[in-house]
Amino acid sequence: MKLATKLIHAGATPDPSTGAIMTPIFQTSTYVQEAPGVNKGFEYARSQNPTRKALEEALAIIENGKFGLAFSSGVAATDAVIKLLAPGDEVICANDMYGGTYRLFTKVFEKFGIVFTYVDTTSVSNVQAAITDKTKLVWLETPTNPLMNITDIASVAAITKAKKILLAVDNTFASPYLQNPLDLGADIVMHSVTKYLGGHSDVIQGCLVMNDAELREKLYFIQKSCGAVPGPMDCFLVLRGIKTLGVRMKAHCENGAKIANWLRSNAKVGKVYWPGFEDHPGHAVARKQMRGFGGMISFELKNDSVEEAKRVLSSTHLFSLAESLGGVESLINHPASMTHASIPREERIKNGLSDSLIRLSVGIEDADDLIQDLQKAIG
Ligand SMILES: *Cc1c(COP(=O)(O)O)cnc(C)c1O
DSSP: OOHHHHHHHTTOOOOTTTOOSSOOOOOOSBOOOSBTTBOSSOSBTTTOOHHHHHHHHHHHHHTTOSEEEEESSHHHHHHHHHTTOOTTOEEEEESSOOHHHHHIIIIIIGGGTOEEEEEOTTSHHHHHHHOOTTEEEEEEESSOTTTOOOOOHHHHHHHHHHTTOEEEEEOTTTHHHHOOGGGGTOSEEEEETTTTTTOSSOOOOEEEEESOHHHHHHHHHHHHHHOOOOOHHHHHHHHHHHHTHHHHHHHHHHHHHHHHHHHHHOTTEEEEEOTTSTTSTTHHHHHHHOSSOOSEEEEEESSOOHHHHHHHHTTOSSSEEOSOOOSSSOEEEOTTTTTTTTSOHHHHHHTTOOTTOEEEEOOSSOHHHHHHHHHHHHO
16 A cells, blocks of 8 residues: 555544444543453553554554554653663764753663763774674664764664664654655664654654564563553654654655755855755755655754854744744754754754754745745845
C-alpha cells in the first residue's frame, strides 16, 4: 500500500460495539474483569488503552515498522530508550541535536553512570572512531535541529549492525512522510509526535517504532513500569493528525523550497541552512534517504548581531515567535535563547549554532504571504 493511503487507513478499524469510523476516546482508567485474570486484553490504562493501541498500530504502519509505542512526550520516548542501558554503558550521539535531548543526556542520565560521547555524525568515520567495547547505542538526529545537518543513516547502520550496537534515529524533522529510518537499517525510530505527526500545535506526545519483538517487549516494560503514557484524548488527536500528514507535508515542502530560495536571494540574509540546496553539504545523502526536504529552515543575517536578529524575530506577524515546529501555522524561533538555551554557549558556538541564528518552521499558509511577512521584518 502507498503511503498516502496508509496515512488515512493505518490503525483504523470501525469500533466493534458501534461501528464508529473514528476510534473512540476510551477515557477510562480501568477495565472490568469477568473473573480474576479473565479480561478482554485490557486491565489498567497505564498498561493498555484501546485509543492508544490504535494509534500505536498506526505509528508502526506509517514508519514501516512492526511495533509502535506512544509516550507522553518526545523526551519521554527518548528517556525510555536510554533506560534500556546500565551504568557504564556508552552512547554515541550527534554534537548538534535538539537541546532537550542534550539536557536529558547530560543533566539526568550522566549521573546514573551512562557515558555520552558527542561527535559530528555527518562524517560516519567519526562514529566508527568513537566506538568502544562499551558502546551500546548510537543516537542520531537527521536532519538536525536547528542546523539541518544530515547523517547517512544506512552507513551508520552498517557499522552498528556489525558491532551489535543499537541504532536509534530521532526522525522528528523529516516525519515518516519524508524518511523511514527502519528501512535504512535503524533499530528504533523516535518522534516528537508533538511536531509534524500531531501537526496542529495542540498536543505533546512522543513515540518509538521498532521491528524486533524482544526490543519491543523491553521498551513496553519500561513504558508501563515508568508510566510516561499519553492520555486517550491526545492519542485521538494524533490519530486525526496522521490522516492529513501527507497533504500537510506536501505543502510544508513546497513552501519550504520557496522560502529557502527567497531567503537565499535576499541581500540582507547571510547563510541559509536547508538540505534542499544542491550545495548543502548533506544534499546528496538527503536526496538518497529522504523523499523531500521539508519546511524547516535556519538562517543568519548579514548583519550578524544578536540585536538585529532579535529585531527581526519580533517583527513578523504571520510567523509567530514560539518554540516548537511542525504545525500548520508558521513559527519563528531563536534557538540560542529558546529551544537550545539548555546547551552551554561555548558548546553551541563550537558546533556552529551562532547567537544570531533564526529558525523557521514554515507552515502551510500561502507562500506569498509568508514571504511578504519576512520581507517586511527583514527590511
Ligand atoms: C521537540 C523535539 C523533541 C522533544 O519532544 P517533546 O515532544 O517536546 O518532548 C525531540 N527531538 C526533536 C528533534 C524535537 O524537535
